[in-house]
Amino acid sequence: MIEPSQEEFPSANEPQLTPELAIANLQSSDLSLRYYAAWWLGKYRIKASAAVDGLIVALEDEADRTELGGYPLRRNAARALGKLGDSRAVPGLIKCLECDDFYVREAAAQSLTMLPDRTAAPALMKLLDGGVAQAVQVLGRPHLVQPYEAVLEALGAINATEAIVLIQPFLEHPVPRVQCAAARAMYQLTQEAMYGELLVKVLGGNDLNLRRVALGDLGAIGYLAAAEAIAQCKAENSFKLISLKGLLEHQIPEKSDVLSLSDAAIRVMNLMDSLL
Amino acid sequence: MTNELIRGVDLADTPEKMITAVQKLAATQDPAAIPTLIAVFGYNNPAAAAIASAALVNLGEVAVPQLLAQIDDYNYGARAYSIRTLAAIADPRALGVLIDAAANDFAPSVRRAAAKGLGSLHWHKLDMPESQTAPKKALETLLFISEDTEWSIRYAAIVGLQTLANIPDLQQPIHTRLKEMLVTDAETAVRARILLAQNEKC
Numbered sequence: 001m002i003e004p005s006q007e008e009f010p011s012a013n014e015p016q017l018t019p020e021l022a023i024a025n026l027q028s029s030d031l032s033l034r035y036y037a038a039w040w041l042g043k044y045r046i047k048a049s050a051a052v053d054g055l056i057v058a059l060e061d062e063a064d065r066t067e068l069g070g071y072p073l074r075r076n077a078a079r080a081l082g083k084l085g086d087s088r089a090v091p092g093l094i095k096c097l098e099c100d101d102f103y104v105r106e107a108a109a110q111s112l113t114m115l116p117d118r119t120a121a122p123a124l125m126k127l128l129d130g131g132v133a134q135a136v137q138v139l140g141r142p143h144l145v146q147p148y149e150a151v152l153e154a155l156g157a158i159n160a161t162e163a164i165v166l167i168q169p170f171l172e173h174p175v176p177r178v179q180c181a182a183a184r185a186m187y188q189l190t191q192e193a194m195y196g197e198l199l200v201k202v203l204g205g206n207d208l209n210l211r212r213v214a215l216g217d218l219g220a221i222g223y224l225a226a227a228e229a230i231a232q233c234k235a236e237n238s239f240k241l242i243s244l245k246g247l248l249e250h251q252i253p254e255k256s257d258v259l260s261l262s263d264a265a266i267r268v269m270n271l272m273d274s275l276l
Numbered sequence: 277m278t279n280e281l282i283r284g285v286d287l288a289d290t291p292e293k294m295i296t297a298v299q300k301l302a303a304t305q306d307p308a309a310i311p312t313l314i315a316v317f318g319y320n321n322p323a324a325a326a327i328a329s330a331a332l333v334n335l336g337e338v339a340v341p342q343l344l345a346q347i348d349d350y351n352y353g354a355r356a357y358s359i360r361t362l363a364a365i366a367d368p369r370a371l372g373v374l375i376d377a378a379a380n381d382f383a384p385s386v387r388r389a390a391a392k393g394l395g396s397l398h399w400h401k402l403d404m405p406e407s408q409t410a411p412k413k414a415l416e417t418l419l420f421i422s423e424d425t426e427w428s429i430r431y432a433a434i435v436g437l438q439t440l441a442n443i444p445d446l447q448q449p450i451h452t453r454l455k456e457m458l459v460t461d462a463e464t465a466v467r468a469r470i471l472l473a474q475n476e477k478c
Contacts, residue, residue: 276392
């Protein structure tokens, strides 16, 4: 049984950092300290403006390179910026979508999902150039030519309705996880139940990892009609609880001071209670 | 008869055969099946484990001593089923184990099951003064874990506290804590669950 909580095995062997030290370490001569500091600032949600500034600078780092030409520090900085929720990071992340390093592009697209800003739409759409026909595996690498999953999810999250015609063909992409991402985005952009139902269908499939992906997607889009199917899905309760939490949060009016409970919200909570 | 069915579980060599064998053994409702049913929690077969757990809940109190003694310290998946089963039987002899699991286990699934169970033990089955002191110990633990950093642990603590508020003596501290959490908790889902607890009980 795998649980999604990253806090599950708290690590005692991390060097003790403070926000000030981590920000300073972003410019350390020791590249491994820079790399660690970028991860740490995201992990502990250090939202100080000096942290955001330091990480934005790190998006253009040239010092830290892998043998294959990757940019480890840029990857970590891009991931951290998504977690800090500061929209000043958006232009730098958009620029990262053109980086040679697949993993930098992927991290940037994932973070743009968390910092929903419509100005990212053209650069994200560009990564879908060539459509499904061009969306193939890179020879000898464990990934496709572009981070399609993250790109599709980001386009859905920023409500890029102009991208619908580009996204829809990816429902037929041969990689099931990409299909899920397309269904998720299509639901967010159209609110049509048929796309939510595509994800519900995955919950009944025989691939556990894919069922977990669909649980995450259904939680992200808050597709209420899936509630019972989520509770009954053959997956760990931790994944189901996170998914139902997403449904529940979509039932609570945003930015209202007075939290009120609809019947639907109560229904979702009763299901959550049964999974404890 | 039961011995044969126990052997059937031991010999099952596919997940499907395991499920069928556990179903047959569960149907006997024979206390002699208890150790085997508990062992099924460790076989990484969720469908079989759910059947075994339901059978043990059905057997009730008679299964409690062995459930307490056979908790698997090395397999948190199995441990979660044990705790969930003890919580569902609700025999208050499980109090110490549930407190330890809720406060100290590293696995969230185990902690959540224990937190829910801590609210709903059958306190009246204890003699005085334990029937008075035991729910207070449960309360202390639930208040403690209601400050956990992980949202799902706080959520489960609220579910436990809501049930525990059926005890008149404990209502006041529970109301106070829920009010406080409603203001301070960062998670919408947790705040929604507090409202539900307040609407239903408090």
